[in-house]
Amino acid sequence: MAKMKAVTLFADWDPKPDFKLGPKDIEGKQTYLGSKVWRNPRIEIVEHDIPEPGPEEVLIEVKACGICGSDVHMAEPDKDGYILYPGLTGFPTILGHELSGVVVKAGERAFDKTTNKPFKGGELVCAEEMVWCGSCKPCADGYPNHCERLDEIGFNINGAFAKYIVLPAKLLWSLEPLRKRYKDEEIFLAGSLVEPTSxxxxxxxxxxxxxxxxxxxxxxxxxxxxxxxxxxxxxxxxxxxxxxxxxxxxxxxxxxxxxxxxxxxxxxxxxxxxxxxxxxxxxxxxxxxxxxxxxxxxxxxxxxxxxxxxxxxxxxxxxxxxxxxxxxxxxxxxxxxxxxAQGHSGHGTFPRVIQAMASGMDMLPLITKKISLEEVPENIIELRTNRKDCKITCVMD
Known part of the structure; x- marks a missing residue:
């Protein structure tokens, strides 16, 4: 299979004495209480297989992905070596969730919700970070941020500090409205800010x-x-x-x-x-x-x-x-x-943010530094103490 380089976080499963495995935790693999379990985090750029989309999934070529404070805290140890991030985590995983990109390939049942037509390739998109199931009670009640089968891109499943990522089509939102205001690279930079703004x-x-x-x-x-x-x-x-x-x-x-x-x-x-x-x-x-x-x-x-x-x-x-x-x-x-307040999905949050940005709410000043994929690990570490920069964004070649 074809390979790609990706920024990957590794850590050791070493629960604190007061930790109890919860109903949604998986021994040795993932937990909803990251800071109580994962120790000795380390970031490496390693090769991964380029993923293939399933019937309801889309392969995206990533164009931009911002570093989030969560990325910093997942990779930052406290005095005892435990990560600072307290939430859902499963390692090793590719980091990165504030993404925008271009659709490369789509499964036969992968539909673009903005057109109600199948993805064909070439569409400009951003993505929700929280992967909700749509069938549990919180999802049925309209609270996908609190899905009982929640996965999170770049937290417990592979994220976007890589050339490609496969995601469920239901998480994608079109960036076409941003063409009114942005051109070329700026569309993808603005698109990578939709998730944190949401x-x-x-x-x-x-x-x-x-x-x-x-x-x-x-x-x-x-x-x-x-x-x-x-x-x-x-x-x-x-x-x-x-x-x-x-x-x-x-x-x-x-x-x-x-x-x-x-x-x-x-x-x-x-x-x-x-x-x-x-x-x-x-x-x-x-x-x-x-x-x-x-x-x-x-x-x-x-x-x-x-x-x-x-x-x-x-x-x-x-x-x-x-x-x-x-x-x-x-x-x-x-x-x-x-x-x-947790997350960003549901209640039409993403399309409203995109429309607000398209109509004049310019978020681009948040990006104070642009870097390459190879520079992501050092900048994640630098952000532990660097408060001069706001949003550092990886721009893919």
Whole structure:
């Protein structure tokens, strides 16, 4: 069979003493509690067979794939050698899930949902990262992000830091609308940003409930998800989009993406600044996108308690194995709530993000560095400490 090079993550199955094999875990192969099991992660570029599509699958030539914080945390060990990422993982696997590309070959029952016709080849597409079954109860209830038979591209099945990837046709979305605004390589770069932007969209719109024009919002964390949320919420009509981010480069980028104000929480009191910038009102929606909820939440809670806005929503989108110090009295008296957000599929999230991008919501500034496939491993490692770059994207030859 023909071969291709791919960025592959290896790790050792070495469960912590408190780990118990769950009903969806597979001994020695995959778990839903990655940080409790996988040890000594290592990234290698190795050869894999070029895959062939099944009847309902599509072979895609990958054109662009972004490095996600999840890729970094899957490959990053803590002091005891365990990976930082807490979720579904199965190694070895090819990393990469923020992809766009061109259809090369399709199975006989692989249909393009945007045309309701079979894929023929040559179509420009992006893909959902969460592989949902469509037949379990969460899927039947309309919650594919919580599929009971969930697989995740680049987490427990092979991803897109490779020349080719085979995916179920049901996960693909056409990038044709982006031709209105982008040309050549830019279409694929924009297409690779649909997945992370959809994570932000799901968090603040679908799970957080969105806002009314004129509301105040606070985004904690100026990574790709937080910055995408700035763009989405400003486009939805937020009066004040306040970004909390200490890194100067990301703070500056936040202002370009839609933030009206930036707080450096290392230099100023977060809650005091939120209240000052909103004339004592506080915010209708707070997004926790730092991955440090134990450190960030107390400030959010103080702003809710001291502010005059009732019914605030706190959305937790960053993945972290950490407990949040919650004061129930604050939630009760201020009619506030905490919502969890996972993933991006369902409720038409992908096509809405694509249409928003096609009509002027430019996400390309998020990409601050472009690299080759061979440079992916070193950049994943560099992102453990590099907060100057936002989105580093692999562009395929």
């Amino acid at each position: 994570v932000a969209y799901n968090a603040v719109i679908e799970r957080g409930g969105g806002i009314r024009p004129g509301d105040n919002v606070v985004i904690c964390g100026g990574g790709p998800i937080g910055l995408a949320a700035c763009a989405i919420l400003k486009r939805q009509g937020a009066a004040n989009v306040i970004l909390s981010e200490p890194q100067p480069e990301r703070a500056e980028l936040g202002l370009k993406m839609g933030a009206d104000h930036v707080i450096n929480p290392l230099e100023k009191d977060f809650a005091e600044e939120v209240l000052r910038l909103t004339d004592g009102m506080g915010a209708n929606l707070y997004l926790e996108a730092t991955g440090l909820p134990d450190k960030v939440y107390p400030g959010i809670e103080q702003a809710i308690w001291e502010g005059r806005t009732l019914n605030s929503t706190v959305v937790i989108v960053a993945r972290a194995d950490a407990k949040i110090p919650v004061t129930g009295e604050v939630l009760q008296v201020r009619r506030a709530r905490i919502i969890g």
